[in-house]
Amino acid sequence: MDTLDHIAELLRKASYAVALTGAGISTASGIPDFRSPDTGLWTKVDPMKAASIDAFLEDPIQFWSFYRHRLGSLDSAEPNAAHYALAKMEQSGHLKALVTQNIDRLHRRAGSTTIAEVHGSIETGVCLSCGRRYPHSHMVEALADPEGVPYCECGRVLKPGVIFFGEALPQDEYALAVSWAQRADVMLVAGSSLAVWPVAGLPDITMRSGGKLVILTASETPFDSRAAIRDQRPLEEILPRLAALLDA
Ligand SMILES: [Zn+2]
The missing domain is CATH 3.40.50.1220 (TPP-binding domain)
Known part of the structure; x- marks a missing residue:
């Protein structure tokens, strides 16, 4: 058997x-896993820079310069x-x-x-100031502009609805x-x-x-x-x- x-x-x-x-x-x-030798995501990118809440809070626009690629590769996966x-x-x-x-x-x-x-998931973007949530499409539309990042209507840069290190x-x-x-x-x-x-x-x-x-x-x-x-x-x-x- x-x-x-x-x-x-x-x-x-x-x-x-x-x-x-x-x-x-x-x-x-x-989609690369996180810890496999050679192919794991964290062997190429420092997780504390790419996926920590501190990095996001410190410079959300810089954060999105990495995360836009991550979101793009996740969206193109089947x-x-x-x-x-x-x-x-x-x-x-x-x-x-x-x-x-x-x-x-x-x-x-x-x-x-x-x-x-x-x-969490990339299904939504969340505002850490007012708590509003936005659909995935809102983030994708903002990121279609190579310089663009997704904003809340209150003016703050959105965080992906993903749980980061430190959260x-x-x-x-x-x-x-x-x-x-x-x-x-x-x-x-x-x-x-x-x-x-x-x-x-x-x-x-x-x-x-x-x-x-x-x-x-x-x-x-x-x-x-x-x-x-x-x-x-x-x-x-x-x-x-x-x-x-x-x-x-
Ligand atoms: Zn807001």
Whole structure:
């Protein structure tokens, strides 16, 4: 029996399976992850300059000179077979909810609907003065001018709705993720190295409530020895096969 048959069996028996995804699920869409040697984003760009709240506050216009490229490359990426497979598993009822650390909107674009984006997303721009939120299109329109940056109508430069280093997680999204983790009898980890807190605490919450952990991340994780099933093959290969098994 292939490990995928075991995972399919677990998911068929589960009454509340939850997926937890990280950067590894989007690398096949051409979005670099953060920490892989050589290709990881933070091996090329200093995160404290590119994605910290301090850098934004210090010089928001300079900040956008980097982030406009990041937003452009995220917008041109397409969901891959792994994103579509998870959406299909939600539609077939085998997955109840999805927690993601990714800010790229690819799960939504693939059709997943019950999502907690615990690191925020590029879906909106937010004003740190008055709290107004603007749609993605507002940022894109402003950035169409090579010198342009997106502004709030109160006059302040907008921040992407992404959680940066030094910022607190969005409490409502994180509370949702915790409640799903408590309720989950299976947590399917896909493409997260479970290294970033507090998201890295979610598998513990599931296991303490008696749930099982399935880890489908290429790199090692601190939870590998406690996982019921471990598979390190490429997600865009195994998740579609898993979705097909569940459909059969
Ligand atoms: Zn404002």
